[in-house]
Amino acid sequence: MLRTLVNNWWLFALRGLFAFLFGMTALALVTMSRMYLMNVLAFATLVLLFGILAGGVGVITTMAALWGAAEYGHAWFLLADGIAASAVSAFVILSPSLTFGRLVNLIAFWAIIIGVCELAAGIHLKKHVADEWMLAAGGFMSLAFAGYLLLGFAVNPGSILQWLGYYALFSSASMIALALRLRALRPSLNTAVAVG
Numbered sequence: 001m002l003r004t005l006v007n008n009w010w011l012f013a014l015r016g017l018f019a020f021l022f023g024m025t026a027l028a029l030v031t032m033s034r035m036y037l038m039n040v041l042a043f044a045t046l047v048l049l050f051g052i053l054a055g056g057v058g059v060i061t062t063m064a065a066l067w068g069a070a071e072y073g074h075a076w077f078l079l080a081d082g083i084a085a086s087a088v089s090a091f092v093i094l095s096p097s098l099t100f101g102r103l104v105n106l107i108a109f110w111a112i113i114i115g116v117c118e119l120a121a122g123i124h125l126k127k128h129v130a131d132e133w134m135l136a137a138g139g140f141m142s143l144a145f146a147g148y149l150l151l152g153f154a155v156n157p158g159s160i161l162q163w164l165g166y167y168a169l170f171s172s173a174s175m176i177a178l179a180l181r182l183r184a185l186r187p188s189l190n191t192a193v194a195v196g
Helices: 002-007 009-033 039-071 076-094 100-126 134-150 157-195
Strands: none
Touching (some): 002 009, 002 157, 009 039, 039 076, 039 100, 100 134, 100 157
C-alpha cells in the first residue's frame, strides 16, 4: 500500500489543491447566503459546488486506487473512498428534488466514508512511516464534520457553506502535506517497504 501512495503522491496534491479552491469559494459565498432573498441561490450554489467537489475527489481517488491496484494491490480504501464520493456527487447533481435536509445527510454520509477510509489508510501508513499523522488527521476531521452535520448544527445553507469551507481548507492542508511527505519518501521507498 505504501508503494501505491508514494507513486500517486501527485494525485493527493491535486486533491488538496481542488479542496483548497473549493474551500475558498465556499467561504466567499457565505456572505451571499446572508443577503436578503439570496438563500435560494446560495442553496443552489452549495448543491453545485458540493457536487463538483465530491465528483472531483471521487475521480482523483478512484484513479489513484485503480493505478495502485493494477501495479501493487491493496488499494481497497482508496477505491471505496472514490466510489462513495462519485456516487454522492452523481446523486446530488442529478437529483431534481433535493431538499436541504437530504443534502446535509448526503454530505455527512460522504464525510463518514472519507473519514473511515482515511483513518484506515493512516493507520496502515503509520506501520511504514512512524511519524505519519496527516492522513489520520484528515480522517478524524471528516468524522468530526459529519458529527457536526448529523447533530443538527447546520441550520441554513450559509452555515453549511462556512463549515464546508473550513473542512475543505483543513482537508486541503492535510492532503498537500501528505503529498509532499509521500514525494519525499520516493528515494527511500524500497527501504521503507522492506522495514514494514
